[in-house]
Amino acid sequence: MSGASELILVRERGRPWLRYLALGAVAIVMLYPLLWLVGASFKSNTEIYTEIGFWPAHFDFGAYAKGWKTSTEYTFATYFLNSFLITIPRIVVTVISCVLVAYAFARFEFWGKKLLFSVMVGTMMLPLIILRLPQYLVFKEVGWLDSYLPLIVPSAFATDTFFVFMLVQFLRGIPRDMEEAAQIDGCNALQLLWHIIVPLLKPAIISVIVFQFIWTMNDFMGPLIYLSTVEKYPVSLALKMSIGATEEVEWASVIAISVLALVPSVTVFFLAQKHFIEGATSSGVKG
Amino acid sequence: MYENKKLGFLFVLPFLLGVLLFKLFPFVMSLALSFTQYDIINPPEFVGLDNYRELATQDPLFRKSLGVTLLFAMLAVPLRVGFALFIAHVLNFRMRGINFFRSAFYLPSILGGSIAVAVLWRFIFSQHGLVNIALGKFGIEPISWLADEHFSMWTIVLLFTWQFGSAMVIFLAALQNVPIALYEAAECDGASKRQQFFRITVPLITPVIFFNMIMQMVHAFQEFNGPYMITEGGPLSSTYVLALYIYDQSFRFFNLGYGAALSWVLFALVAALSGLSFWSSRYWVFYAGEKESKR
Numbered sequence: 001m002s003g004a005s006e007l008i009l010v011r012e013r014g015r016p017w018l019r020y021l022a023l024g025a026v027a028i029v030m031l032y033p034l035l036w037l038v039g040a041s042f043k044s045n046t047e048i049y050t051e052i053g054f055w056p057a058h059f060d061f062g063a064y065a066k067g068w069k070t071s072t073e074y075t076f077a078t079y080f081l082n083s084f085l086i087t088i089p090r091i092v093v094t095v096i097s098c099v100l101v102a103y104a105f106a107r108f109e110f111w112g113k114k115l116l117f118s119v120m121v122g123t124m125m126l127p128l129i130i131l132r133l134p135q136y137l138v139f140k141e142v143g144w145l146d147s148y149l150p151l152i153v154p155s156a157f158a159t160d161t162f163f164v165f166m167l168v169q170f171l172r173g174i175p176r177d178m179e180e181a182a183q184i185d186g187c188n189a190l191q192l193l194w195h196i197i198v199p200l201l202k203p204a205i206i207s208v209i210v211f212q213f214i215w216t217m218n219d220f221m222g223p224l225i226y227l228s229t230v231e232k233y234p235v236s237l238a239l240k241m242s243i244g245a246t247e248e249v250e251w252a253s254v255i256a257i258s259v260l261a262l263v264p265s266v267t268v269f270f271l272a273q274k275h276f277i278e279g280a281t282s283s284g285v286k287g
Numbered sequence: 288m289y290e291n292k293k294l295g296f297l298f299v300l301p302f303l304l305g306v307l308l309f310k311l312f313p314f315v316m317s318l319a320l321s322f323t324q325y326d327i328i329n330p331p332e333f334v335g336l337d338n339y340r341e342l343a344t345q346d347p348l349f350r351k352s353l354g355v356t357l358l359f360a361m362l363a364v365p366l367r368v369g370f371a372l373f374i375a376h377v378l379n380f381r382m383r384g385i386n387f388f389r390s391a392f393y394l395p396s397i398l399g400g401s402i403a404v405a406v407l408w409r410f411i412f413s414q415h416g417l418v419n420i421a422l423g424k425f426g427i428e429p430i431s432w433l434a435d436e437h438f439s440m441w442t443i444v445l446l447f448t449w450q451f452g453s454a455m456v457i458f459l460a461a462l463q464n465v466p467i468a469l470y471e472a473a474e475c476d477g478a479s480k481r482q483q484f485f486r487i488t489v490p491l492i493t494p495v496i497f498f499n500m501i502m503q504m505v506h507a508f509q510e511f512n513g514p515y516m517i518t519e520g521g522p523l524s525s526t527y528v529l530a531l532y533i534y535d536q537s538f539r540f541f542n543l544g545y546g547a548a549l550s551w552v553l554f555a556l557v558a559a560l561s562g563l564s565f566w567s568s569r570y571w572v573f574y575a576g577e578k579e580s581k582r
Contacts, residue, residue, distance in 0.1 A: 133320065
């Protein structure tokens with residue numbers, strides 16, 4: 001990140017306060033809905049409907065207690081656990097497969113490499129929604145419906161091509177000197193990968209982890225299609241359930257649970273943002 | 288070592304399998320399915336072009352859905368990309384607190400796709416929601432954002448635009464590669480800030496504008512969570528995007544053949560628009576050092 005901040009290039013001239021005013025106004029519009037959500041989660045039902053400020057008149061944790069219990073026989077503890085049971089294995093297989101493939105694309109010559117690379121870039125533009133239906137049928141055929149396997153296994157085959165692309169771009173920007181030195185010292189390809197490439201790739205790998213974590217936590221259509229037992233629902237589906245059950249929505253508790261549902265992603269975002277904004281940036285189209 | 292062809296191929300093998308199993312095969316299969324009638328219980332029955340004929344001639348909901356999808360993309364993509372470019376441009380200066388602003392603008396695109404945010408959106412645009420309370424302070428009558436077909440589209444367009452951060456980050460990277468010398472030279476020649484933006488910045492980053500437009504278009508045509516959660520496709524199908532229609536036909540009514548045909552229409556649409564963009568890019572996308580990159 002330090003590199004990125006130093007890159008800021010054009011010297012400030014003219015009226016900086018005007019720029020701050022504009023950016024500040026946009027930032028408020030951008031963040032206010034989220035701030036308000038947090039405040040509203042402590043408000044009473046009537047206050048939610050009348051107050052525009054985000055600070056509650058007095059803090060009421062009742063909505064959390066009520067929302068946490070849910071109208072089902074499971075609490076949100078189950079749903080959070082389920083979310084992690086999907087997310088964590090998926091991250092592990094994503095990182096392993098994508099690093100291997102990116103290593104191959106960035107550092108090896110092999111037959112059909114150019115074609116395969118174009119295929120990879122092409123699939124980034126393929127609307128995934130058209131693959132849903134046949135994938136569903138395939139997973140049905142192998143008996144994986146209502147399990148987490150359809151949500152995890154494809155990622156073991158580097159199907160999240162965005163990540164491969166990102167890692168390849170990152171690797172291309174890294175000089176090969178260290179690898180050549182290590183080769184002369186007798187490292188084989190796997191040792192090279194583990195001792196040289198992986199440490200160098202660390203910022204990009206962190207980006208992969210963060211993106212995959214948040215995207216999988218956010219994923220809604222996947223679980224919606226593949227899971228049918230409430231016991232196995234992740235947070236996203238459970239949230240949908242809490243709002244869809246009746247016409248009379250218990251907004252206070254729905255809002256409270258929405259806040260909780262965002263906590264893991266926001267935490268990961270702030271813990272890793274330096275690395276992963278940089279990672280996203282360097283994956284960009286530059287150079 | 289790097290010339291070890293077998294080893295490179297071995298490392299890339301997972302990807303090759305993945306593409307074949309989870310992309311190429313389903314891709315071909317969905318085309319095949321689109322020529323059948325299939326309800327998942329009985330075996331698929333070949334019906335030729337019937338599905339396509341039906342959606343082209345007898346399905347008003349398809350026509351509506353197609354129109355809604357195109358309208359959504361036409362509004363949402365330029366807004367998101369335009370905002371992203373504008374904010375990136377304003378942020379591309381040496382200033383204090385830049386990291387704060389960067390994070391503030393990026394956060395919504397990280398969380399925006401989640402159901403929790405869709406719930407939030409549904410609530411703040413509801414009859415007694417935040418937006419109407421705010422409008423009330425200015426003496427404006429509450430607007431039925433979600434129940435009035437003239438406004439419902441804007442709620443999902445706004446949600447999409449709100450998430451401009453990911454495109455912004457890519458623009459920022461591109462802007463930082465524009466050589467300062469160009470601005471300095473322009474400054475010496477008396478070019479105004481506006482002229483500098485349109486004559487130097489924009490032309491030099493056209494490849495990135497192009498990239499962002501294509502990627503955001505692909506996203507926009509697949510938008511599902513917003514319309515599904517916030518407006519549920521309504522009112523009067525005013526937000527019933529194709530992704531929603533495909534989902535309903537495929538996974539609610541189990542008209543799998545018809546669902547597949549719909550998804551191929553969506554694919555053809557995205558492919559045609561991408562093709563058109565690539566064709567038009569010859570006239571407006573400027574690649575600096577084009578010869579170099581073809582080495």
